[in-house]
Amino acid sequence: MTTEPVRPMPNRAPMGSGLQRTRIVAVLETGSASAGHDRPDSFRIAAVADTLVENGVLCLALSPWAGNGLTVLEQLATRLPDGAELGLGAVLAPEDAVRAAGAGADFVMSPLVAPDMVHAARGIGLASYPGALTPSEVHLAWRTGATAVQLFPGGSQGPGYLAALRRALPDIPVIPGGGIECGDVADWLAAGAAAVVLGRSLLGDALLPGGDLRSLGVRTRLVCAAAADAPG
Numbered sequence: 001m002t003t004e005p006v007r008p009m010p011n012r013a014p015m016g017s018g019l020q021r022t023r024i025v026a027v028l029e030t031g032s033a034s035a036g037h038d039r040p041d042s043f044r045i046a047a048v049a050d051t052l053v054e055n056g057v058l059c060l061a062l063s064p065w066a067g068n069g070l071t072v073l074e075q076l077a078t079r080l081p082d083g084a085e086l087g088l089g090a091v092l093a094p095e096d097a098v099r100a101a102g103a104g105a106d107f108v109m110s111p112l113v114a115p116d117m118v119h120a121a122r123g124i125g126l127a128s129y130p131g132a133l134t135p136s137e138v139h140l141a142w143r144t145g146a147t148a149v150q151l152f153p154g155g156s157q158g159p160g161y162l163a164a165l166r167r168a169l170p171d172i173p174v175i176p177g178g179g180i181e182c183g184d185v186a187d188w189l190a191a192g193a194a195a196v197v198l199g200r201s202l203l204g205d206a207l208l209p210g211g212d213l214r215s216l217g218v219r220t221r222l223v224c225a226a227a228a229d230a231p232g
Contacts, residue, residue, distance in 0.1 A: 042068065095120070113131070131177070186230040198223065
């Protein structure tokens with residue numbers, strides 16, 4: 001079986017310079033309750049975002065976007081310094097990509113390919129990172145016009161899977177997300193990841209009332225150092 005070659009797409013939205021430089025996306029769970037706790041308020045989210053950016057992570061995604069995600073994004077967009085990039089996660093519908101851009105998002109993410117959403121994002125110059133797992137899904141997401149493809153859930157496969165995928169599809173930038181551990185960042189980047197998406201392994205309890213922001217700062221500096229030292 002032959003696979004149609006991947007061709008460049010002139011109007012594909014580029015990856016942000018902050019993400020290219022730091023190679024880390026931090027996902028802040030903002031829209032739903034978890035572990036028996038109420039969802040974090042905007043003040044707590046802002047404190048976590050400040051800690052991440054101050055310690056080197058410049059690319060933040062609020063997920064799921066439903067609930068207070070759009071409102072929080074608008075607030076953070078006026079607060080964070082130049083160079084920080086804000087996006088929304090779990091975006092599935094084309095109209096939601098448009099809403100994200102209107103709220104100030106620099107990018108959107110999705111756990112699945114979502115071709116209509118990717119087309120809409122591409123049409124307005126919004127970077128998109130749809131999710132895919134198999135080689136066929138990754139190829140489809142890229143041909144649809146994604147900025148890069150999120151290997152999701154990447155943690156279920158491991159860096160070895162990504163390395164094999166990159167050998168088969170070397171021209172497609174892949175960003176693993178979903179269950180990625182902080183201690184594995186260097187391995188993922190060495191395997192060919194364009195960047196790595198980190199959620200709870202990086203955030204810990206920081207979004208919870210009384211959560212440890214100091215420890216978050218330490219973890220953030222460590223993962224940024226690991227990313228800076230990794231090949232690629």
